[in-house]
Amino acid sequence: MPSTYRARLAALLAKCCTLIAVAGISMAAQAQPAGISPDAQRLLKASTDFLASQKQFSADTRNTLEIVMKSGQKIEFNHLAKVSAQRPNKLRAERTGDLVDQVFVYDGKSLTLHNPADKFYAQVAAPGTLDAMLEFARTKLDIVAPAGDLLYTNAYDILMDGVTEGFVVGKAVIEGALCDHLAFRAPHVDLQVWIQQGAQPLPRKLVITTRDMDNAPQFAVTVTKWNLKPKFGAQTFAFTAPAGTKKVDFLPR
Amino acid sequence: MKRIQVLKAFGVAMTLPLLYLAHVSPDTSSGFTLVRSASAVVGAPLTPVSAAGVARRTTVRAASASAASTSAASQQQAATAKQQEATAQQQAATAQQQAATAQQLAAAAHPPIGSTVAALPAGCKPVTEGGVEYQNCGGVHYRAAFQGNNLVYVVQ
Numbered sequence A: 001m002p003s004t005y006r007a008r009l010a011a012l013l014a015k016c017c018t019l020i021a022v023a024g025i026s027m028a029a030q031a032q033p034a035g036i037s038p039d040a041q042r043l044l045k046a047s048t049d050f051l052a053s054q055k056q057f058s059a060d061t062r063n064t065l066e067i068v069m070k071s072g073q074k075i076e077f078n079h080l081a082k083v084s085a086q087r088p089n090k091l092r093a094e095r096t097g098d099l100v101d102q103v104f105v106y107d108g109k110s111l112t113l114h115n116p117a118d119k120f121y122a123q124v125a126a127p128g129t130l131d132a133m134l135e136f137a138r139t140k141l142d143i144v145a146p147a148g149d150l151l152y153t154n155a156y157d158i159l160m161d162g163v164t165e166g167f168v169v170g171k172a173v174i175e176g177a178l179c180d181h182l183a184f185r186a187p188h189v190d191l192q193v194w195i196q197q198g199a200q201p202l203p204r205k206l207v208i209t210t211r212d213m214d215n216a217p218q219f220a221v222t223v224t225k226w227n228l229k230p231k232f233g234a235q236t237f238a239f240t241a242p243a244g245t246k247k248v249d250f251l252p253r
Numbered sequence B: 001m002k003r004i005q006v007l008k009a010f011g012v013a014m015t016l017p018l019l020y021l022a023h024v025s026p027d028t029s030s031g032f033t034l035v036r037s038a039s040a041v042v043g044a045p046l047t048p049v050s051a052a053g054v055a056r057r058t059t060v061r062a063a064s065a066s067a068a069s070t071s072a073a074s075q076q077q078a079a080t081a082k083q084q085e086a087t088a089q090q091q092a093a094t095a096q097q098q099a100a101t102a103q104q105l106a107a108a109a110h111p112p113i114g115s116t117v118a119a120l121p122a123g124c125k126p127v128t129e130g131g132v133e134y135q136n137c138g139g140v141h142y143r144a145a146f147q148g149n150n151l152v153y154v155v156q
Helices: A002-029 A038-052 A130-140 A155-160 B002-014 B033-038 B047-060 B063-081 B087-109
Strands: A056-069 A074-086 A090-097 A101-106 A110-115 A120-125 A165-174 A177-185 A189-196 A203-210 A218-227 B039-043 B124-129 B132-137 B140-147 B150-155
Touching: A038 A155, A038 A165, A038 A177, A038 A189, A090 A130, A110 A130, A120 B140, A165 A189, A177 A203
Parallel strands: none
Antiparallel strands: A056 A074, A056 A218, A056 B039, A074 A090, A090 A101, A101 A110, A110 A120, A165 A177, A177 A189, A189 A203, A203 A218, B124 B132, B132 B140, B140 B150
C-alpha cells in the first residue's frame, strides 16, 4: 500500500513537473513585449494614485531580504513591518526580524529612530511634509524611510523613473486577494508588482531583483493587511523615550 | 538630475515599500554577526547605494578583521574536506588565517579614531564623561551613534 501510494505520488509529481516544465518553456519562449505596455502603466498609476488619495492608512508587511555572501551563497532574512501614515506629515514604522528591531517616528517636526532592544534613539529636526522629510532622511542622514517612495505624492514617477520595459504578466492571488501581476525593467533592477483588483487597487506585493549583482539577490514585500480606516491614537506619531533609553547622535553622512 | 540618478540606482528599490526593509544593516549587533561581516553584497532596495555604503563601512570598521577570519575559517574547512587532494589549498587557508589573526590583533590594538564598529568587543564598561556615556573596552572608548539606519559604535 505505501509503495503504491509512493508510486502514485511519484507519477503525480512527474506529471506536475512536466506541466511546470512545459509551462516554463512556453513562457520562456514567449517574446517579451518591447517597451512599456499601456495596460501595465495604467494599472500601476491607478494604484499609486489611489494610495496618494488616502489621507491615512496602515499596512502590515512581511519582508524577505536576500544577502549574497562572498562564496556566492544566498542567505535570506525575514522581517515584519507595520507602517502607519497620516498625510501630510505623520509617519510611524516598526520593523522587527532577523537583523533589525527599529521604530521610525515622524511627527511633522522631528524624526526619531529608536532601537528598543539596544535602548538607544536618535532624534533630529525634520522638514514639515512627508515628501520633504523622506528626501531629507535619504540625502542628509542616509536613512531609508519606511514606506519609502510610496509615500511621495509623485510615487508613480519615482517608480517608473528609468523603466524601459513593462508588461502585465497575468492574474495572481496574493494573500487571498485577486491581483494583476506587473513586471518592469529598469537599468539596475527588475521590479514586479501585484496590484489588487477592484475598487481599491492597493499594491499587495513587490519584488525587487537586483540584476547587476552576483546571483541577483531579491527583496520581497508582501502586504498581509491593509487598513484604510485606521484609528490612530495620540501616541501613534509621538515618541517618548522609555526609561533607560539613551539618546545618541546621527553621524553626518 | 542627480536625484534622478540616485533614484534610478536604488529608487525603484525602496519603492513601494511599506517596505522599508531597505536598510537592513548587515552590521547590526545580535546574532548574525558572522553572516553580516561576511556578506559582501546586500540585495535590497538601495541596491548599489546600499552596497557601496556597506563596503565603505566594512573597510573602516575593525570588524573587517573578523570578516577576514570568517572567510579564512570557512576556507580552512573547505581545505580540510579536500585535504588529500588539496594540501596546497589548506596551506593557503592557514596562511590567510594567520594573516587574519595578525590583522585582528592589530585592529584590536589600534582602532583608528573615528572608525566605527557594528558590535563592541567583549569586556566593556560604561563610563560617563561630561554627561556623555562611553564604553571603555580595554582602554579604547566607544560612543554609540546611528549611521543611517544602523546603530554603530564610534572609536573616540
